[in-house]
Each structure stands twice: as C-alpha cells, then as structure tokens.
Amino acid sequence: MPTLGQNQYGKAECRVVRITRNGATHRIKDLNVSVSLSGAMDEVHYSGANATVLPTDTTKNTVYAFAKEHGIDSAEQFGIHLARHFVASQEPIHRARVRIEEYAWExxxxxxxxxxxxxxxxxxxxxxxxxxxxxxxxxxxxxxxxxxxxxxxxxxxxxxxxxxxxxxxxxxxxxxxxxxxxxxxxxxxxxxxxxxxxxxxxxxxxxxxxxxxxxxxxxxxxxxxxxxxxxxxxxxxxxxxxxxxxxxxxxHFLVDLEPFGxxxxxxxxxxxxxxxxxxxxxxxxxxxxxxxxxxxxxx
Structure with missing residues (x-):
C-alpha cells in the first residue's frame, strides 16, 4: 500500500520591492521570497480536502503585507517574521521555510x-x-x-x-x-x-x-x-x-493592500x-x- 512521504507547498519567487522614503533620500530593498510550508497535510493529498490548507495566494499576500507592516531591515529578519507568522498562526503548519534572494543596489x-x-x-x-x-x-x-x-x-x-x-x-x-x-x-x-x-x-x-x-x-x-x-x-x-x-x-506595480486594511x-x-x-x-x-x-x- 503506498504511503505519503515528505511534502510541502507554498509560493515561490514573490518579488517584493520595498522603498523607504525619508524625505528626498530613499532606501530600497529588493527581495525574491519563496515560502514553503509543511505539517498536517496528509488528508489533502489523500482525499483533496482543503480544510488544513492555507492558500498559496494568501502566502504571497502575506509577503507584501509584511513588507508594509514590518518593513525590511534585512533578508534574515524579514524571513524570521514570515516563518514565525505562518507556524504560529496556522495550527496545521508545523514548519515554514523561507528562502530569500536579495538584489543589492547602490x-x-x-x-x-x-x-x-x-x-x-x-x-x-x-x-x-x-x-x-x-x-x-x-x-x-x-x-x-x-x-x-x-x-x-x-x-x-x-x-x-x-x-x-x-x-x-x-x-x-x-x-x-x-x-x-x-x-x-x-x-x-x-x-x-x-x-x-x-x-x-x-x-x-x-x-x-x-x-x-x-x-x-x-x-x-x-x-x-x-x-x-x-x-x-x-x-x-x-x-x-x-x-x-x-x-x-x-x-513595478503598486500592490493593492486595501483588502488587508x-x-x-x-x-x-x-x-x-x-x-x-x-x-x-x-x-x-x-x-x-x-x-x-x-x-x-x-x-
């Protein structure tokens, strides 16, 4: 009888650019964020029941909302904010992996x-x-x-x-x-x-x-x-x-953040x-x- 092994899901390569405006002087952080979530996900694979599944579109929206709410001091700190959020806020999610590529500007x-x-x-x-x-x-x-x-x-x-x-x-x-x-x-x-x-x-x-x-x-x-x-x-x-x-x-298109207040x-x-x-x-x-x-x- 087949059994389910290691599995994860998420949103890959969310390109987010955060511009911090301090008067005429601006600061830019440019990230490529990939989020992978795993946990109690057996049932969705076996039967297609989505009761424990946070949509990957929500994952993407969270990246953009956190860029506004928390800012981006560093790639590491931004990843910490995201990973903590996904595991703490969703009981079925036991593990979150956030991979970030940062494109440096001078x-x-x-x-x-x-x-x-x-x-x-x-x-x-x-x-x-x-x-x-x-x-x-x-x-x-x-x-x-x-x-x-x-x-x-x-x-x-x-x-x-x-x-x-x-x-x-x-x-x-x-x-x-x-x-x-x-x-x-x-x-x-x-x-x-x-x-x-x-x-x-x-x-x-x-x-x-x-x-x-x-x-x-x-x-x-x-x-x-x-x-x-x-x-x-x-x-x-x-x-x-x-x-x-x-x-x-x-x-570069402005993200509509109004759905998140x-x-x-x-x-x-x-x-x-x-x-x-x-x-x-x-x-x-x-x-x-x-x-x-x-x-x-x-x-």
Missing part, C-alpha cells in the same frame, strides 16, 4: 560625486562588451555593456498618451522607472596611424555618462530618458559617433518580469551614419 553618483538621493544601480550585474572588426586597413570598434539594471524610485511620469477602447493603463504622475540597459557605442578610431583610445577609461566614462543621465533626467517617458542617456555620451566624448540603446521597461503610499511594489515594454533607439553624432545593427542580439 546609489548612483552625480557629476559632483555626491550620491543621488533616489537613483540606484544594481550591484554586480553588468557585463562589459566589445566587438572589433578589421578588414586589413581599417578598424571598427564597438564597445558596450549589458545587464546594467538601474532604477529611479521617483521623478518619473507617464501620461498624455493615446487611448483607445482597449486602453486600461492609468496615467502615472509618480512612478518607479527601472530598466536593464543594453548599450553599444561605436568609436571613431579606425586607423593605426591614429593614437588608440584608452579603452578602459573610455568605457568608464561612457558607463558613468549613461548612469548620470539616467539619474538626472526627470522622465516623462522611457524614450526621453533613452535619448538623454545616448546624448550625454555623444556630447561628452568626441571619439564616439554612435550609441545604440535597448531599454526594457522593468515594470493597509494603505500603500508608494511603498510596496510587485516587480513584474514579463510582458514588458521594450524601447530601442540610436543616438548619432550630427552628420554620422548608423552602423550598429538595430537587433543588438545579432551584433
């Missing part, structure tokens, strides 16, 4: 070297890119980066757009703007007779220009932000003629990974032609 430095109060760059995600083409007489060098995740927790709007009978998106007057930057820039060094650029310094300057433009732009659209980012590189670096940017909109004052968001808006464009130096492919994956 403040973007302004041109003056001061930390921006509400603009952040994700730590450790960036990949440096380079493509070198040589035909025996001339060089084409395209530098770039991918996986550079940035976020503004305010100073972003999206309103005044076209609406038709299928439009349900409400206008946003204060939203989180986040994207994962893929950028390529083409240098105008083509000849061995020219002094070659300092590649590391050139890369560092372009990266800094991208970040500073993102941090300093009051965004009315992601397209506007993209253009400012590319323009900053062209304006400040004479050896770069073309910048190609691909910016997916990493949507809580007010969400632009504090607790769900980070949605798909579907997403994808904004792409090239910014050129006046008089130059575009050479970087539109589809950056084919570069």
């Amino acid at each position: 403040r973007i430095a302004t041109c003056e070297g001061e930390p921006a109060p509400h603009s952040f760059v994700r730590k450790g995600q960036e990949t440096r890119l380079a493509q070198v083409t040589y035909d025996g007489s001339a060089w084409e060098v395209v530098s770039g980066l991918a996986d550079l995740v940035v976020l503004n927790s305010t100073d972003s709007e999206f309103r005044g757009y076209v609406k038709d009978k299928y439009t349900t998106l409400p206008e946003a007057y204060d939203r989180v703007l986040a994207t994962e930057v893929t950028a390529r820039w083409r240098l105008n060094w083509t000849d061995d007779a020219q002094p070659a650029p300092d590649w590391d310094a050139s890369y560092a300057r372009a990266r800094a220009d991208l970040l500073q433009a993102f941090a300093e732009t009051y965004s009315l659209s992601l397209q506007q932000t993209l253009y400012r980012m590319g323009s900053r590189i062209i304006e400040r670096q004479d050896d770069i003629d073309e910048v190609r940017l691909s910016l997916p909109n990493k949507h 809580l007010k969400n004052d632009n504090e607790v968001y769900v980070a949605a990974d798909r579907p997403y808006g994808l904004i792409e464009a090239t910014v050129l130096r006046d008089g130059c032609e575009a050479r970087i492919p539109v589809d950056l994956t084919n570069l």
Whole structure:
C-alpha cells in the first residue's frame, strides 16, 4: 500500500520591492521570497480536502503585507517574521521555510560625486562588451555593456498618451522607472596611424555618462530618458559617433493592500518580469551614419 512521504507547498519567487522614503533620500530593498510550508497535510493529498490548507495566494499576500507592516531591515529578519507568522498562526503548519534572494543596489553618483538621493544601480550585474572588426586597413570598434539594471524610485511620469477602447493603463504622475540597459557605442578610431583610445577609461566614462543621465533626467517617458542617456555620451566624448540603446521597461506595480486594511503610499511594489515594454533607439553624432545593427542580439 503506498504511503505519503515528505511534502510541502507554498509560493515561490514573490518579488517584493520595498522603498523607504525619508524625505528626498530613499532606501530600497529588493527581495525574491519563496515560502514553503509543511505539517498536517496528509488528508489533502489523500482525499483533496482543503480544510488544513492555507492558500498559496494568501502566502504571497502575506509577503507584501509584511513588507508594509514590518518593513525590511534585512533578508534574515524579514524571513524570521514570515516563518514565525505562518507556524504560529496556522495550527496545521508545523514548519515554514523561507528562502530569500536579495538584489543589492547602490546609489548612483552625480557629476559632483555626491550620491543621488533616489537613483540606484544594481550591484554586480553588468557585463562589459566589445566587438572589433578589421578588414586589413581599417578598424571598427564597438564597445558596450549589458545587464546594467538601474532604477529611479521617483521623478518619473507617464501620461498624455493615446487611448483607445482597449486602453486600461492609468496615467502615472509618480512612478518607479527601472530598466536593464543594453548599450553599444561605436568609436571613431579606425586607423593605426591614429593614437588608440584608452579603452578602459573610455568605457568608464561612457558607463558613468549613461548612469548620470539616467539619474538626472526627470522622465516623462522611457524614450526621453533613452535619448538623454545616448546624448550625454555623444556630447561628452568626441571619439564616439554612435550609441545604440535597448531599454526594457522593468515594470513595478503598486500592490493593492486595501483588502488587508493597509494603505500603500508608494511603498510596496510587485516587480513584474514579463510582458514588458521594450524601447530601442540610436543616438548619432550630427552628420554620422548608423552602423550598429538595430537587433543588438545579432551584433
């Protein structure tokens, strides 16, 4: 006769972003929370009776509500709050396992070297890119980066757009703007007779220009932000003629906390990974032609 062995259930990968607002200076905690519960769950497996089952949707809601009620001082402390709650509040639950991944952010430095109060760059995600083409007489060098995740927790709007009978998106007057930057820039060094650029310094300057433009732009659209980012590189670096940017909109939606008697004052968001808006464009130096492919994956 078969018998039931080890079992558990729960909600996996609840993405929760908690923004603590202290005046103009904000603090961000970005977690991926997975909860697993086990206990007196034999009957639901044998007969389908759900009398001892706390819905996994409730588990998800608890993560978001606790982000508001308790804040997130650390991943460990947040997990302690959650695990204690599930075991103490539900008699059939004998064990709760909470696994948390935390995505670290650091403040973007302004041109003056001061930390921006509400603009952040994700730590450790960036990949440096380079493509070198040589035909025996001339060089084409395209530098770039991918996986550079940035976020503004305010100073972003999206309103005044076209609406038709299928439009349900409400206008946003204060939203989180986040994207994962893929950028390529083409240098105008083509000849061995020219002094070659300092590649590391050139890369560092372009990266800094991208970040500073993102941090300093009051965004009315992601397209506007993209253009400012590319323009900053062209304006400040004479050896770069073309910048190609691909910016997916990493949507952050406010969680409806009213069912739990809580007010969400632009504090607790769900980070949605798909579907997403994808904004792409090239910014050129006046008089130059575009050479970087539109589809950056084919570069």
